[in-house]
Amino acid sequence: MLYWSVPFRGQFVRAVLAFAEKSWTEAGDDQIAELMGGDVADMPVPFMGPPVLIDNGADVAISQMPAIILYLGETLELLPADPAKRALAIKVANDANDVIDELTIDGGREMWTEASWEEFVPRLKKWMSLWEDLGRRHGLTAEAGTLLGETQPGLADVVTATLWTTMCERFSKVKALFEQSAPATAGLAARVSALPALAQLAERTRAEYGDAYCGGDIGASMAKVLDA
Numbered sequence: 574m575l576y577w578s579v580p581f582r583g584q585f586v587r588a589v590l591a592f593a594e595k596s597w598t599e600a601g602d603d604q605i606a607e608l609m610g611g612d613v614a615d616m617p618v619p620f621m622g623p624p625v626l627i628d629n630g631a632d633v634a635i636s637q638m639p640a641i642i643l644y645l646g647e648t649l650e651l652l653p654a655d656p657a658k659r660a661l662a663i664k665v666a667n668d669a670n671d672v673i674d675e676l677t678i679d680g681g682r683e684m685w686t687e688a689s690w691e692e693f694v695p696r697l698k699k700w701m702s703l704w705e706d707l708g709r710r711h712g713l714t715a716e717a718g719t720l721l722g723e724t725q726p727g728l729a730d731v732v733t734a735t736l737w738t739t740m741c742e743r744f745s746k747v748k749a750l751f752e753q754s755a756p757a758t759a760g761l762a763a764r765v766s767a768l769p770a771l772a773q774l775a776e777r778t779r780a781e782y783g784d785a786y787c788g789g790d791i792g793a794s795m796a797k798v799l800d801a
């Protein structure tokens with residue numbers, strides 16, 4: 574698996590692999606940079622930026638986070654049986670990708686200021702309410718249930734937990750908004766993140782990458798403005 578040594582977008586792939594009790598190796602930052610700077614013809618799959626999943630056993634390589642999540646969902650049987658719910662699970666992965674892009678102002682196009690953050694808060698609360706409403710439509714409460722009403726947590730729940738728990742653990746202002754705006758989703762994220770495989774991944778992530786969420790100046794800007 575190719576992703577930078579931070580959680581951010583790669584963490585969704587790591588979390589799904591961990592949840593399914595699969596082991597993987599991280600190519601590391603140097604190899605990613607080398608591949609990105611080399612010929613497209615030499616790439617395992619043509620890609621602009623990581624994550625990239627390489628499934629050696631199946632001789633398959635895939636880029637684009639939601640496409641990787643779909644592949645893992647299909648091959649590891651983590652998707653619901655109902656086609657509409659399968660599509661909803663991938664919608665959740667795409668929503669998660671949109672949220673992290675907005676949280677990082679599209680990878681650091683600008684830096685956060687107190688004013689731009691305050692302006693963004695209603696939109697972030699709306700994102701949170703989208704999760705809350707989707708869950709409630711499928712019977713989710715703070716104490717029980719899953720995002721799509723399945724009996725066991727699956728892909729949509731792992732993506733949900735990874736998105737919100739990774740962010741809330743690092744940015745106290747996001748955490749306060751999340752608990753207030755989306756209590757049922759917050760309960761789900763806590764339950765799924767506490768599953769041993771995901772708790773161990775979170776611990777390993779802390780040990781290897783420290784407090785980092787994403788890299789670059791935008792990571793520093795987020796730590797400064799989004800954490801009280």
Ligand SMILES: N[C@@H](CCC(=O)N[C@@H](CS)C(=O)NCC(=O)O)C(=O)O
Nearest residue numbers: 582621622623624636637638639670
């Ligand atoms: N839409 C892609 C975005 C990929 C992406 O932007 N990757 C970032 C890291 S999160 C990167 O390093 N990009 C390098 C680049 O675009 O030059 C996905 O969902 O995987």
